[in-house]
Each structure stands twice: as C-alpha cells, then as structure tokens.
Amino acid sequence: MSPANTFVIVGGGLAAGKAAEELRAHGHDGPLLLIGDERERPYIRPPLSKGYLLGKEDRESIHVHPEGWYREHGVDLLLGTSVTSVDGQAKEVTLDDGRRVPYAKLLLATGSSPRRLSVPGADLDNVLYLRRVGDSERLKSAFTEGARIVVVGGGWIGLETAAAARTAGAEVTVLEHAELPLLRVLGREAAEVFAGLHRDHGVDLRPHAEIQRVTGTGGRVDGVVLADGSHLPADAVVVGVGITPNVRLAEEAGLEVRNGIVTDEHLRTSVADIHAAGDVANAYHPRLGRHLRVEHWANALHQPRTAALSMLGKDAVYDRLPYFYTDQYDLGMEYTGYAEPGGYDRVVFRGAPDERRFIAFWMSGNRVVAGMSVNVWDVIDTIRSLIESGAETDDAVLSDPAVPLESLLPRV
Numbered sequence: 001m002s003p004a005n006t007f008v009i010v011g012g013g014l015a016a017g018k019a020a021e022e023l024r025a026h027g028h029d030g031p032l033l034l035i036g037d038e039r040e041r042p043y044i045r046p047p048l049s050k051g052y053l054l055g056k057e058d059r060e061s062i063h064v065h066p067e068g069w070y071r072e073h074g075v076d077l078l079l080g081t082s083v084t085s086v087d088g089q090a091k092e093v094t095l096d097d098g099r100r101v102p103y104a105k106l107l108l109a110t111g112s113s114p115r116r117l118s119v120p121g122a123d124l125d126n127v128l129y130l131r132r133v134g135d136s137e138r139l140k141s142a143f144t145e146g147a148r149i150v151v152v153g154g155g156w157i158g159l160e161t162a163a164a165a166r167t168a169g170a171e172v173t174v175l176e177h178a179e180l181p182l183l184r185v186l187g188r189e190a191a192e193v194f195a196g197l198h199r200d201h202g203v204d205l206r207p208h209a210e211i212q213r214v215t216g217t218g219g220r221v222d223g224v225v226l227a228d229g230s231h232l233p234a235d236a237v238v239v240g241v242g243i244t245p246n247v248r249l250a251e252e253a254g255l256e257v258r259n260g261i262v263t264d265e266h267l268r269t270s271v272a273d274i275h276a277a278g279d280v281a282n283a284y285h286p287r288l289g290r291h292l293r294v295e296h297w298a299n300a301l302h303q304p305r306t307a308a309l310s311m312l313g314k315d316a317v318y319d320r321l322p323y324f325y326t327d328q329y330d331l332g333m334e335y336t337g338y339a340e341p342g343g344y345d346r347v348v349f350r351g352a353p354d355e356r357r358f359i360a361f362w363m364s365g366n367r368v369v370a371g372m373s374v375n376v377w378d379v380i381d382t383i384r385s386l387i388e389s390g391a392e393t394d395d396a397v398l399s400d401p402a403v404p405l406e407s408l409l410p411r412v
C-alpha cells in the first residue's frame with residue numbers, strides 16, 4: 001500500500017464515519033485516514049436532543065460503528081486531532097502537531113458549529129449549547145425536577161430540548177425571535193401544531209422575544225433580561241439559534257465557499273481531488289435545480305455514498321430529497337421534500353391537525369413539493385415517491401383519507 005494512494009477524511013461526525021464505510025464498500029483498498037478533532041469516534045447527533053438526552057439510549061448505541069470496526073476495516077482513526085490547513089496544490093493536509101499528510105483524495109466533512117449568543121452574560125456557566133455528546137450530558141444534568149430552564153431559539157434544537165426538559169420536570173420558557181417557532185420552515189398552520197403541543201405540555205412559549213442579557217451570581221446563570229425589560233429567573237440557559245458551516249479550512253485553501261463549501265452534484269468541490277459532504281456541503285441538487293446545504297442527519301447519512309463513489313472515479317449523483325424527523329413528547333413527525341417560503345402556494349392537510357395526527361402536503365400548483373406526517377406512520381416513502389414522480393394531483397384527493405396515497409402515484 002503506497003501512501004500515494006491515501007484517502008483522507010477530515011471530520012469526525014456521521015458523514016465522516018459513513019464515508020469511511022462507503023469507501024471500503026466500494027473498493028478503496030489503499031490507506032484510509034479519518035481525522036477528527038473530537039476524542040469520541042464518529043457518532044450520530046439526533047439522539048443528543050432526543051433519546052440520549054432523555055436517558056432512553058446509551059452511549060454505545062449512538063456510534064456510527066462499533067469500537068473494533070475501524071481497525072477491522074483498516075481505517076486509521078486520528079481522533080482529538082485538528083487539521084490546521086489544506087494545500088490543494090501539494091495535495092497534503094497539515095495537522096495541529098505540525099505533521100503533514102499527503103492525500104490522493106480528500107473529503108471535507110467538517111460539519112457545523114452552533115451560533116453563539118452575543119449578549120452580555122452569554123459566557124456565564126450554565127449557558128449551554130448542544131452539538132456534542134458532552135453537551136447533551138451537561139443538558140441532561142441541568143434538566144431536573146423544578147429547575148428553571150430558559151431556551152433561546154424555537155427551532156428544532158430549542159423545541160426538542162424544551163420537550164426533554166419538561167419531561168424531566170423542569171419549568172421551561174422558550175424565547176423565539178419570530179412570531180411563531182418553526183414558522184419559516186413549516187408555514188403557519190403546521191407551526192401552530194408544534195406551538196400548541198408545547199403549550200399543552202406547560203411550556204411558556206414567548207414569541208417576538210429578544211434576549212438582552214444573561215444575569216448571574218458567582219459566575220453562574222440566575223436569569224435573563226428581555227428587551228421589554230422583563231426578567232426571567234433561570235438555573236440554566238439553552239441556546240439553539242442556528243448553526244454555521246465549518247468552512248475555514250476550505251476558505252483558506254481557496255475552495256469556492258458560499259453558504260458552505262460549494263460542490264457539484266457529484267460532491268466535488270472547485271479544487272481537484274477535494275470533495276465535501278454533510279452539513280458543510282452546499283451541493284448542486286439536480287432534482288431541485290439549485291444548490292442546497294442541508295443541516296440534517298439524513299443528508300450526512302446518504303451523501304457519503306455519492307462522495308465515496310466519486311472519489312473512486314465512479315459516476316454518482318446526489319439527488320435524494322431532504323428528510324428529517326422529530327420526536328417531542330408523544331408526537332413523532334417525519335418530513336421529506338423541500339418547501340422554502342415562496343416555493344409553495346398552499347398547504348393541504350389530510351387528517352386532524354388539532355388532534356396532532358395528520359399528513360400535510362406543501363403544494364406548488366398541482367404538485368406536491370414536500371410532505372410531513374405527524375403521528376401517522378409508514379407513509380413517508382410514498383410521499384417521497386409522489387414528490388419525485390412530479391405527478392399532478394388535486395387538493396380534494398390529497399385531503400381525503402379514504403384515497404390511498406399509493407393510488408396517486410403514476411402507474412409504471
């Protein structure tokens with residue numbers, strides 16, 4: 001095995017772990033090095049705000065591969081190690097200990113980092129973020145019976161952690177900038193379902209809220225002050241105000257970076273032999289006809305196959321529709337497709353949103369562009385097929401539970 005044939009993966013999350021697997025599965029038999037700055041071997045993040053946070057899943061179960069897998073598959077794991085620079089001309093990466101590693105092909109799966117809260121007091125202890133497994137453990141110990149938890153941001157992190165905190169018996173307030181949590185992602189009617197869910201579980205949901213500062217005593221949080229002057233006591237503050245892609249290495253290496261590392265549909269970057277996948281990749285999506293950066297688990301799970309094939313010189317295109325899911329209290333939801341504001345003209349419901357058991361279809365003309373099932377199971381694959389087929393349908397049929405969804409698919 002010659003080092004000239006070394007493939008290097010930078011990143012230690014799901015996309016990185018999965019890429020190692022796909023490279024071996026599709027025939028890379030040369031040296032394979034995975035370099036990640038976390039000390040933990042690659043793990044998946046969805047349980048960190050769901051089952052793991054709730055104590056329903058153990059640490060072993062969240063890993064992408066069992067402990068021995070990397071050795072068995074000849075993957076060198078360099079954990080707790082940062083890549084400090086990439087040289088796309090010399091085709092080598094430099095590590096934080098000064099070592100230089102040449103590569104034949106490089107995959108950047110550097111992920112993203114939580115946006116920090118930038119108000120006075122935001123550096124106090126117990127202002128908590130959620131990205132890594134240790135963060136989830138810190139949240140878990142803060143979520144105790146009667147603890148006062150203020151969550152900043154009503155996105156998926158905010159709402160899932162709010163649900164976990166309430167389930168643990170904490171008093172929870174969610175501060176959301178917008179008029180309604182998830183309004184931008186889901187539109188009004190579907191977003192109302194999540195707001196109602198949290199209110200029914202005793203969460204104090206505050207829309208149009210602007211945090212002005214975090215107050216504390218002895219270095220620890222004791223409250224937050226809002227722009228309207230109100231003061232909320234708090235034992236911990238959880239911040240979920242979005243993430244930013246980790247693009248520094250790519251930028252410094254001269255790769256095209258625009259809302260993430262820009263790639264084509266093969267997940268190739270603008271520099272030869274460098275590929276990108278996962279949260280950090282702003283990849284051209286041929287089905288949607290635009291570049292798209294997706295910050296969800298399913299993307300980090302599936303893009304590595306395309307990246308691996310393309311690193312091996314085989315033809316592969318990434319055109320899967322985005323997919324994500326959530327579990328909050330007794331509500332389970334799956335979503336597939338892509339419906340940005342302006343990209344759809346109405347939402348059609350099948351079932352009962354007020355009972356939190358329904359399917360929602362985001363429509364553009366007579367076509368479904370995205371679908372969400374709430375407490376309705378085993379339909380998401382059919383919804384995906386319906387979107388992918390581009391079949392025309394109408395609202396009366398979509399909203400009628402007596403019409404099987406399969407019957408809306410074009411016959412082949």
Ligand SMILES: NC(=O)c1ccc[n+]([C@@H]2O[C@H](COP(=O)([O-])OP(=O)(O)OC[C@H]3O[C@@H](n4cnc5c(N)ncnc54)[C@H](O)[C@@H]3O)[C@@H](O)[C@H]2O)c1
Binds near residue numbers: 157175210243327
């Ligand atoms: N179930 C899932 O699929 C899941 C779960 C967790 C996280 N994620 C992903 O991880 C990423 C990070 O999640 P997130 O929830 O942090 O981001 P997000 O972008 O989903 O939500 C951030 C929310 O915070 C609000 N906000 C921003 N600044 C604020 C402020 N100063 N005060 C009050 N509200 C403010 C925004 O309006 C938005 O509603 C997202 O891409 C998310 O989709 C997905």
